[in-house]
Amino acid sequence: MEEKIRRTALDIIGDVPWGTHFCQFYQTKEDMIDILVPYFKAGLEDNEFCMWITSEPLNVEDAERALKKKVKDLDDYIKTGRIEILDYRQWYTRSGRFDSDQVLRSWVEKEQQALEKGFDGLRLTGNTFWLEKKDWKDFTDYEASVNGVIGKHRMLAVCTYHLDKxxxxxxxxxxxxxxxxxIKRKGKWKIIESAEYKNMMEQLQVSETNYHAIFDSAKDAIFVHDIENGNILSVNQKACEMFGYARKVLEKLTVGDISLAAQPCNQEHAGGWIKKAAKEGPQLFEWICKHKTGRNFWA
Known part of the structure; x- marks a missing residue:
């Protein structure tokens, strides 16, 4: 299962979920290198298809040269199609003009192609230095569209803007x-959050706090499983009490470890029930469980 949380390799930002769309205000090409080189190095290491759309003051050759200093096998990554580094004319204006709908569709197509090839998702950046004033309204509309739909996709996007322009x-x-x-202030990178994003994150924090409070106060034992392999991802307090384990220990065990381990109460059958529940909804069945002490009990 692809991890929903991805590394940016940027200390100021940390890990982010798929669908993150942020921008960088820069003044020099060194500013872009500071952010984009570790950003793409992490993407290549984490099985993501990467696309770097360049423009002055950091062109294709500059980008490759800077990335190669940190990614020794960059040439192999390029040859095997794990990263594309293109000039903006090969992407944003390849039809001779900027067509926002075409560009947006192309990003989605690239994401789908990446997933079909076994990548976890798409990591991208685009430099906007090429933008002329006549294109600004169309491009801001395009950015708004990206911001509105990116949350539905396995994409990470950073757009770079020259501050002086x-x-x-x-x-x-x-x-x-x-x-x-x-944005860099007094030699250090700082984050500026949009009001909408800040409000959304505050609401998510409240929602997560409420979820954990309900999760841990439930009178029934609750296990959260990975659909693909049945691994235990999370448990509530009642589950810990029922099986006699500390939470951190219980979350490292398998269903087989806390079951009778004989048909029909073994790891294989548990995986079948998990997939059936994911496909059809809640399932009602009995199971012979095993306490930390070795005692068996029905649940």
Whole structure:
């Protein structure tokens, strides 16, 4: 099962879920290298298909040269199709002009192709230095569309904007169309969160707190399993009490470890019930469990 949380390899940001769409305000190509090289190095290491769309002041050759300093096997990654580093004219304006619908469809197609080839998802970046004022409205509409749909896809996207090319109102446009931005102040990278993203994260935090409170106060033992392999991902307090294990220990065990381990109460049959529940909904059945002490009991 693909991990929903992905490494950015950026200390200021940390790990993020699929569907994260943020921007970087830069002033020099070294600023872009600071963020994008570790970002793509992590993606290559974590089985993600990577796309780097370049523009001045950091062109294709610059990007490859900078990435190669940290990724020794970059040439092999390029040859085997694990990363594409393209000029903006090969992507954003390949039809001779910027077509927002075409570009958005192309990202989705790239994601689908990546998944079909066995990648976990798509990690991308695009530099906007090429943008002219006449294209700004279309591009901001495109960014808004990306921000609205990216949460449904296994994509990570960072858009880079040259700070000196943006007016104050354009900076506001950029911030409103991304979940957050990174910008360098006094030599250190800082995060600026959009009001909408900040509000969403606060609501998610409240929701997660409420979920854990309900989860742990339930009178029934609750196990959360990986659908693919049946591994135990999480348990509540009642499950710990029922089986006699500390939570951290119980979450490392298999269903077979806490079962009779004989048909029909073994790991194989448990996997069948888990997949059936995922496909059809709640299932009602009896099971012979094994306590930490070795005592068997029905549940």
């Amino acid at each position: 943006c007016t104050a109102s354009e900076i506001v446009d950029v911030l409103s169309n991304h979940q957050f931005a990174v």
